[in-house]
Amino acid sequence: MRLKDKRVFITGAGGGIGRATALKCAAEGALVITCDIDADAAGETVRAVMRAGGEAVAVVADLTNEEACNMAFANGAAAFGGIDVIFNNAGVCLTGDDGPVETDLAVWNRTIAVNLTSVFLCCKAGIPYLLQAGQGVIVNNASIVAYVGSAFPQIAYTAAKGGVLAMTREIAVMYARKGLRAVAICPGPTATPLVKAFLADDEAWRLRRRHLPMGRLGQPEEIANLVAFLASDEASFITGSAYTIDGGLTSAYVIDDKD
Numbered sequence: 013m014r015l016k017d018k019r020v021f022i023t024g025a026g027g028g029i030g031r032a033t034a035l036k037c038a039a040e041g042a043l044v045i046t047c048d049i050d051a052d053a054a055g056e057t058v059r060a061v062m063r064a065g066g067e068a069v070a071v072v073a074d075l076t077n078e079e080a081c082n083m084a085f086a087n088g089a090a091a092f093g094g095i096d097v098i099f100n101n102a103g104v105c106l107t108g109d110d111g112p113v114e115t116d117l118a119v120w121n122r123t124i125a126v127n128l129t130s131v132f133l134c135c136k137a138g139i140p141y142l143l144q145a146g147q148g149v150i151v152n153n154a155s156i157v158a159y160v161g162s163a164f165p166q167i168a169y170t171a172a173k174g175g176v177l178a179m180t181r182e183i184a185v186m187y188a189r190k191g192l193r194a195v196a197i198c199p200g201p202t203a204t205p206l207v208k209a210f211l212a213d214d215e216a217w218r219l220r221r222r223h224l225p226m227g228r229l230g231q232p233e234e235i236a237n238l239v240a241f242l243a244s245d246e247a248s249f250i251t252g253s254a255y256t257i258d259g260g261l262t263s264a265y266v267i268d269d270k271d
């Protein structure tokens with residue numbers, strides 16, 4: 013078991029990638045703290061972990077709020093006597109996040125708050141626990157949009173994810189000799205509620221599928237497998253880097269879309 017007795021704090025654990033990662037980490041022997049703004053969703057993930065024979069507790073917080081965030085980490089650490097791994101995964105794509113000219117400041121602010129500021133606040137609240145535990149790991153969920161632009165933009169989401177990558181590097185370098193690793197993952201389109209909502213119509217899917225070498229979305233479980241590896245001691249020499257997991261999307265130039 014890769015994560016035997018590791019205490020893993022997962023944000024956005026009520027949703028697609030977060031829930032799949034909670035299940036994967038628990039299957040690898042971890043004690044999981046599922047954190048989400050949605051209490052029912054966080055609780056459902058706990059029940060799913062327990063049905064599978066694992067151990068988990070839920071904590072509820074809007075992670076854009078510093079006090080709520082601090083409380084979530086304190087309660088999570090109290091549940092299992094500390095925290096070894098943080099998976100910063102909570103995120104949103106908001107309607108109205110568009111080009112720089114079209115996007116309202118309110119949409120920009122909330123998108124940056126959830127996708128970037130919350131990662132900062134979770135690092136601020138969580139790093140002391142990781143240092144206390146020794147051999148701590150932070151895995152930040154960015155996105156391929158941190159690397160490639162889109163003609164159908166989400167300017168705030170993209171800027172936030174670029175910020176997550178830069179923050180990951182800074183934390184990695186700062187703590188490299190203090191027993192703490194920080195890595196990022198950059199998933200391509202993955203079959204979760206977040207993406208299914210904006211790929212709901214056939215035209216939106218057709219437009220994107222032709223840019224996907226594999227011609228399909230990733231599955232949350234495929235992303236969870238990468239997170240579990242990066243969080244484990246098997247990845248002990250990995251810090252500061254970002255791992256693209258996108259079915260070849262960012263490697264592609266011309267795609268044969270006949271199949």
Ligand SMILES: NC(=O)c1ccc[n+]([C@@H]2O[C@H](COP(=O)([O-])OP(=O)(O)OC[C@H]3O[C@@H](n4cnc5c(N)ncnc54)[C@H](O)[C@@H]3O)[C@@H](O)[C@H]2O)c1
Pocket residue numbers: 023024025026027028029030047048049050053073074075076101102103104126130153154155156198199200201202203204205206207
């Ligand atoms: N699905 C994709 O294609 C894809 C691709 C690249 C990156 N990502 C990233 O993966 C992460 C997870 O996305 P997903 O697709 O599983 O989405 P999802 O909507 O299924 O899950 C996101 C979770 O975050 C929670 N959340 C939202 N705001 C919060 C807040 N303020 N505080 C606490 N929790 C909050 C939601 O309640 C939800 O459970 C996000 O950071 C997203 O940007 C997703």
